[in-house]
Amino acid sequence: MNIKFLKSKKGVSIVIFSIALTAVLGMSAIVVDIGNVAIGRQKLQNAIDSAALAAVQELPNQSKALEVVNDYVVKNGFTPSDVKVTFSEDSTEVSIEGTKKINYLFARILGLEGKSTKCNAAALSGNIGQALDYVLFSGSTTTNLIINGSQMYVNGNSHTNAGFIANGSKQKITGACEAVKSVVVNGSQIEINNRMPNSPYVEMPDFSETIRVQAEKSGKYYNSSKEFSGSYVNVNEPIYVDGDLTVNGSHFRGEGCILVTGNITFNGSNLYDSTKDSICFYSKNGKITINGSNINLNGIVYAPNGSITMNGSNQTIMGRVIGKTLVFNGSNLTVDGADTNMGGVPSKGAQLIH
Template structure:
């Protein structure tokens, strides 16, 4: 080997030796940020610092959930159990310990700390005391009845500390208490926006999330139990026992939303017109969630804003339009990852019909049938049938032209619009009132005395057209009254007459007829009487109330 080759080989060996002594986390390259697709709140323990190791020093450490550090993971102690993945952008070190880790990942991608401050403050502000300066609490037994939000630091010093609410400070939070019980009713969040969080005590029990995005969480405790998550720039534990158990419900303490509920979606939308699509975000109790930032995506040629935030009522409205005759998908996604999609059908050169169908008590009528008949021989859709939904709404589109609308439902009087003229691009809206064919029963005396004969008039309005009802015999009418006896059987008390005089009007059935009669009651026992009206129809069926 000549001198030149020897010199080159010596240089290569020297470079190799130097690289071996360089800090491992030096190679966590910036371009790897967020490559994992996860964020801080997805982990039971998350340390964002790239310079400082996640340091755990204790005899027994048990963690249920995943762990991530942007530097090294270092454990010093006797026993370590991680029921999950331990990710380190540097090295994973558990020397001289009995370590049981489900999966170790070294040289993991860097993950930046996420900002959850706005969401945390929104929840805490619903029931909080807000201060514009440092807050100091001293005593043997300290209890927070509400969330505490301080523009400054919070210091708690005593023998026992209890709270089920949030603790938020712009600067440091220091809890120096022998025994702490935090969040064990509904969960709590301890949040320092820019400072550190320190626990000093013999026993600390927390259900919730500890969050210090720009500071250090230092735990000096004999026994520290966290049913939740710890997210900080830097984490240090010095003590005897650390027990962390994360669950999917923890995230609800930051992101409460569990469902996205869209307002009524029409069957079709006219092209080249801006349409409003509204929705409400609710929590697991069905309560609206305000200030939820939502990203919006649409397919096809539709246009919509990229994001929207729910208002104080948990509602948001977006404007969407499309120039093409197509079906598109609209998707709403929250920062929590909650997502919901709907399909919108856009049509060209059509008239949009929006009908709201209610009964005579202004309650929605679902399942009402809308029969549409074209009056133009050249028009498409000579006859079509549509139905109202559970909200009493029927949305559909039709080509420009003239139509007859027939709206009805069994046991309701049909409403007919003989001629409706529709123009392409316009919206035809109307509220249709369907009257029940058998209305409320009217009783002259609703309270009667026992052991005294009483004559009581019973009346009912039956909204049937002529010849739609039937009478089985010459001496009966289509409307009969029944009363339930003590054995639960329905027994007939007789018939109700149109205008109250069968001998004059016979069996003739008139439109919008009121049927009435006077019946004898002579009850011997106190209680309630159950009455039922039965109407016999010409098609052999009957309805009752």
């Protein structure tokens, strides 16, 4: 056997292995750095999205809006020099262009320094929406608004994007009853001031991002489900709950909004202390259920993507009930929209348009 030949062959294998290992490590380094660039870009995008939503709420004060943008980008690990901010001529829209060079960690050994990434965000301010003008509003186009039970009093106008059906007895709606489809009355002693079938469709607004940004900025922000039991809860600043909210015997004070990503359930609570209080209970993606008796709420119950169900008796809402679908069961139910304090709802909404 030729010993020199074997040694030569072994040496060649080591060289080939070293070259292959270098190539593999180099490719791995590039993959890791590309991932870091993607993460950095998403972080920049999230920062300017939040900045745009927060800034547009300060318009038409452009100086204040610019201050808010700079504050948001700094809090998210960037600098004001990383963004370029422009406003529309009518001061209703803010646009942000973010540019940042993401330095490579490993690919530098191959002579690669980093990559510049660019993101854009734009937000538009506007009115919250016509739906909040109604005492009762059902946004579904396929599910009828049905009122069951007896002794229900609605003071104000109502609207449904489907049909309206009144079942039971001793029901009174003082304002107009608008329905995209038909208005049907079953039962006895049902009084509707003005029946308006074939009414035009009304859009359901979503101002959840406005509330979320406000809560992140100056309110309370919970990253999981929350329960309020047997205590006073002050809602003078927005409250954000990423999960479900359960309310047991609590009293709410102030003028603010509680935004919940999941379901909201009320169990036998006296929900306000005076007519000066006005709370907006907002379920972004879930449903709202009000159980029990002798329940009073001063404010707005809002579920744009889910159902609102009122079960039990002697329930009074001084404000609005607005949801994708509405279900009224039981007796002695009152929804009174006269002179409602809308303090729990932002004066204007904001939406991303990029």
